[in-house]
Structure formats: structure tokens, C-alpha cells
Amino acid sequence: MASSLDTSKVMKLERYNSYIRRVNSSKLIAASSKLLFRVTLLVALLLIFFFTINYHPLSSENTSHHHIHTTTHNLLSSAFYGGGAAWEKQVRHSSTPRRANGLSVLVTGAAGFVGSHCSMALKKRGDGVLGIDNFNSYYDPSLKRGRQKLLAQHEIFIVEGDINDAELLSKLFDIVPFTHVLHLAAQAGVRYAMKNPQSYIKSNIAGFVNLLETAKLANPQPAIVWASSSSVYGLNTNVPFSENHRTDQPASLYAATKKAGEEIAHTYNHIYGLSLTALRFFTVYGPWGRPDMAYFFFTKDMTQGKPINVYVTQDNKEVARDFTYIDDVVKGCLGALDTAEKSTGSGGKKKGPAQLRVYNLGNTSPVSVKKLVTILESLLNVKAKKNVIKMPRNGDVPFTHANVSLAYRDFGYKPTTDLSSGLRKFVKWYLSYYGIQSKVNKELNSPNDHSED
């Protein structure tokens, strides 16, 4: 009896245990399917989010959108980037020449100062122009957006992207057989190099190499004209600066990266047969200029009644620059493009020697910073609050002065704008662009001034 009672107890206990196990396992299944559902939902939402923000805008004017775009683009592979039939159509349309034997030019840094002016000039004469720009915030990106808007009115499309993005660059070369590249994208500014040295390495060295790597593989290989700088002359005291003078004493990291660019250009020319022309720009100024440059922020500070620092050398001598007006520099860039010979390589292999050139694009008549301020005082009709201080040891050189006979000989480069006339055009643009009503000198609107800027 006792044993049959035990047996029934054991059976009951087993049934109960099995019931508990069933309940537990169905609870477990329910819990895990909930978890699985939530994870799937989260992944789907993340994918939708990344896809949406990485979809290339066709005509983006929206800066905040762009900010997210560039940030996430760095995190993700370029597979998401650009693309789409409408986007490709714009790329093709913008880069197709409208005249016989017109050039098809990829302009890097097209939303920049020199880039936007050159893009317009090329387009106006019937060449195809495609821009690329990362719209970084080194200076007010809304000015870059303003230039982009102007270019869009002339049917020039700017691809938003970085020259370090190899996949994007090769995609552009797959779509368009560019005849030329005008490479102006760079980290500019002499003094900022002490604050953010890495940005110079990233843009001026890594970015340039990335562009050359793409160009060497392209078929046809384009001819490349690119922006070097007067700063490569560094501490050279031999004046005026000629292309054969020494350039091995850079005074700033900016100068060193531009000099490195010239050496890198030599290598790619030598190994791959790329046609390469470096243009050493001398303190370029004018309408739509760069707000980080002295003439620009002096104008801003003077109109706001703020003091400005005017540098002198350590031995109290005046600091001077060969200030060069933008229209003259644009003519130089177009002259260099027009006389650039074809690259000789294909598919990454050199087929013969190719052109390698370096030119100064300056104004040939240096003006002191003190004089620059006097001209601005007269144009703005205000007295500057000047702090005359010794030039900080931050990469500046005491003077620059270009000899441009080589550029004149090879493509007729002849600067025609003196600093007063050029600054008049700049100030006129500045006051109108920023909507400043001022007690400005009537002379600004002199009848001789037919500037379109």
C-alpha cells in the first residue's frame, strides 16, 4: 500500500514538474520572440535613419542637414554615398562642355573663394565644370553656400564630398571622362596651422595623394593644375621670388604641406605620367573672399568699430604682401589649364614623359599692411583703431614679392589690378553682401567701376 501511494506521489510530482517546465519554456519563447522583434525593429529603424541621411541631396541649401551628412558619412562606408539616376544626370550635365573642344574640368574646392570664381569663368566660356567641396566649417559655411547658390544659377553642380573619399572620386571619374582637374581644395591659412596641424596633413597631403591616386588610374588620365602657395618661399630673402629660388625653408606647417605637395606632384609625374602644374598664389583677395584673411576681417572689424592688429617685424619694419586680385588669378588658372599638356599614362602605367610645371601667380608689387589699412580707411570712410604689434611667431613671413615672367612667357599672365582698385571692388561687394548701410565714401560707386561682382 505504502509503495503504491509513493508511486502515485512520484507520478504527481513528475506531472507537476513537467507542467512547470512547459510553462517556463513557453514564457522563455515568448520573451525571446519579444526581444527578437524589438532588435529587428531597432535594426530596421537604424537602417532607415542611415539611408535617409546619406541619400545625396540634389540641391542642398540646408546647412544643418549637411552637418549630419558629413558626420555620418565619416562613420559609414561610401557605399551609401551619392548615386541615383538624378544625381548622375546632374553630374553629367554640369561637366559637359557647351563649346567645341571645350574642357571638362573637375574643380575641387569649388565652393571656396578661388574655386567658385574659376568655376564661373570656365562655365562662362563654355567648358564643363563639376565641383566637389566638403563645405567644412573652417570659416562661415554660409558664405560657401552663397557661392554654391551662385554657381547653381549658372548650372554648375557641386558634389558634396571630401577629396579623401576614394570611392566617391573614382565614381566621378567613372561617370565623367574629365580632361582636367583644377585642384583648389585645401586647408588654407598660415596661422591656423598652429591650432590644427592635422587638418593640413589631412587635406593638403592625404587628400592630394588620394586625388592623384584616382587620377593615375583614370582613363583618360586628366591634366592637373593645382594651388600651391607663395608661402613655399618661406625665409627666402632673394627678391622678387622666382620659381628657381630655394623653397626648403618653410616658416609654417601650411607652407611645408604645400611644398610637400610640389614634391608629391613630382613623384606622380615621374612614375605615372600625370601632367601636373603647381600655381603659387600670392595672397589672393577680392569679392567673395575668405573671412580668415586680414583684408577681410580688417574690413569687418573696422565697420564694427573694433580694433585691429597691424603687424610689424621684430625689428619694427613694415610687413608687406604681394596682394593679388582674384580676376588676375582666375586668368592665370585658365591660362595654366589651356596650356597644360595631356597626361601620358593610362590604367596606372606611364607611357612617356609628361609635363611638370610650377608658376608664380602674384601681382609683382608688394604693399605694406599699413598701406592696406589706409586704403580701407578711405574706402570705408572710417578711422581704424590700430594696435601696431610685433608679428607673433606663428608662421608669418615678413614679405612676399612675385616674379611672374615665367607665367607671362608661357600663357601671357599679366596682372592688371592694383590694390586700391581691387579693394574698392571687394568693399563694394562686402557692404552689399552683408547688407551694411554705411557712411561709405561716395567714391566707391565711381562711374569707372563696372565690376560685375
Ligand SMILES: O=C(O)[C@H]1O[C@H](OP(=O)(O)OP(=O)(O)OC[C@H]2O[C@@H](n3ccc(=O)[nH]c3=O)[C@H](O)[C@@H]2O)[C@H](O)[C@@H](O)[C@H]1O
Ligand atoms: O600667399 C599665400 O600663399 C598665402 O596668402 C595668405 O596668407 P597671408 O599672406 O598671410 O595673408 P593674410 O592672412 O591675409 O595676411 C596678410 C598680411 O596681414 C598681416 N596680418 C595678419 C593678421 C593680423 O591680425 N594682422 C596683420 O597685420 C600678415 O602678417 C600678412 O602680412 C593666405 O591666407 C594663405 O592661405 C596663403 O594662400
